[in-house]
Amino acid sequence: MIEVSELTKRYGRSAAVDGLSFRARPGTVTGFLGPNGAGKSTTMRVLLGLDAPTSGRALVNGRRYRELRRPMREVGALLDANAAHGGRSALDHLRWMARGNRIPGTRVTEVLEQVGLAGVARKRVGGFSLGMRQRLGIAGALLGDPGVLLFDEPVNGLDPDGVRWIRELMRSLAAEGRTVLISSHLMSEMALTADRLVIIGRGRLIADTSVSELAERFRRGVLVRSPRAPELAAALAAAGAEVDAGPGGELSVHGLEVAGIGDLAAARGIPLHEVTPRSASLEEAYMELTAGSVQYRAGGDAA
Numbered sequence: 001m002i003e004v005s006e007l008t009k010r011y012g013r014s015a016a017v018d019g020l021s022f023r024a025r026p027g028t029v030t031g032f033l034g035p036n037g038a039g040k041s042t043t044m045r046v047l048l049g050l051d052a053p054t055s056g057r058a059l060v061n062g063r064r065y066r067e068l069r070r071p072m073r074e075v076g077a078l079l080d081a082n083a084a085h086g087g088r089s090a091l092d093h094l095r096w097m098a099r100g101n102r103i104p105g106t107r108v109t110e111v112l113e114q115v116g117l118a119g120v121a122r123k124r125v126g127g128f129s130l131g132m133r134q135r136l137g138i139a140g141a142l143l144g145d146p147g148v149l150l151f152d153e154p155v156n157g158l159d160p161d162g163v164r165w166i167r168e169l170m171r172s173l174a175a176e177g178r179t180v181l182i183s184s185h186l187m188s189e190m191a192l193t194a195d196r197l198v199i200i201g202r203g204r205l206i207a208d209t210s211v212s213e214l215a216e217r218f219r220r221g222v223l224v225r226s227p228r229a230p231e232l233a234a235a236l237a238a239a240g241a242e243v244d245a246g247p248g249g250e251l252s253v254h255g256l257e258v259a260g261i262g263d264l265a266a267a268r269g270i271p272l273h274e275v276t277p278r279s280a281s282l283e284e285a286y287m288e289l290t291a292g293s294v295q296y297r298a299g300g301d302a303a
């Protein structure tokens with residue numbers, strides 16, 4: 001379990017994180033979303049004890065990081081894919097991590113297998129592609145077999161195969177009952193990977209929601225086509241719906257759901273050729289939610 005409550009982190013006069021509260025629960029992939037500079041990495045750094053909060057709390061399993069008895073066995077993290085020393089082999093890097101944390105060497109072999117690097121374990125990390133370095137970083141996060149995992153932008157720069165691999169890994173880690181927090185600025189990716197979405201902007205919480213709740217919130221009425229559209233429009237309006245007729249004769253209906261529209265048409269013997277609930281895409285929803293908190297725009301204007 002991850003619990004962030006009233007967390008504020010200031011750098012000088014500006015707040016990177018500003019009164020942020022949310023939870024990430026076991027068995028769940030929580031997508032941590034926000035535009036560049038929203039405060040995602042800062043929150044993760046505080047959770048991992050790499051930065052001290054100005055105020056508020058960021059707890060892993062009910063404790064601050066430095067109060068954890070065996071941190072690597074409780075929480076694993078991928079913050080920076082380039083953290084491993086380029087001159088070392090993947091095997092040496094993980095062995096070094098394992099030794100420092102009293103983790104048995106056999107675990108190194110296991111995680112190398114799990115991330116698909118067993119075949120290149122003795123190669124120097126300096127020659128690794130970005131995707132291989134991400135895998136190595138993930139192997140490091142998994143080394144202590146922790147119940148809580150934090151991944152900061154793990155799909156950045158990966159090809160579609162790598163992206164899919166990460167998505168499936170995150171899902172399987174959550175299915176094992178682990179708490180998985182994964183940051184991204186891409187809604188499209190999170191919509192496929194995450195159960196819950198914590199969306200932040202300028203250090204503040206914008207939404208704490210499930211993917212389906214977010215889609216529901218951005219519903220845009222029901223699109224209806226019928227060869228007897230004017231008659232149907234009148235009947236829907238009489239039933240209290242708000243109806244707009246489009247240029248092609250299609251109706252945009254608000255205030256009545258698909259079932260209600262179908263029942264009403266059936267009762268009057270009006271044929272329906274299409275009844276489609278419409279919602280803004282999740283990407284549009286995300287853009288709308290974060291519109292006020294984008295720090296930098298193309299052209300360099302501060303928002």
Ligand SMILES: Nc1ncnc2c1ncn2[C@@H]1O[C@H](COP(=O)(O)OP(=O)(O)OP(=O)(O)O)[C@@H](O)[C@H]1O
Pocket residue numbers: 011015016017034035036037038039040041042043185
């Ligand atoms: N060490 C630091 N000193 C001063 N300002 C910092 C420091 N670390 C982060 N910031 C500022 O805090 C804000 C939040 O940064 P953070 O890296 O947490 O955002 P993010 O959501 O992870 O963004 P990105 O997606 O770009 O990584 C930014 O305005 C950033 O410039």
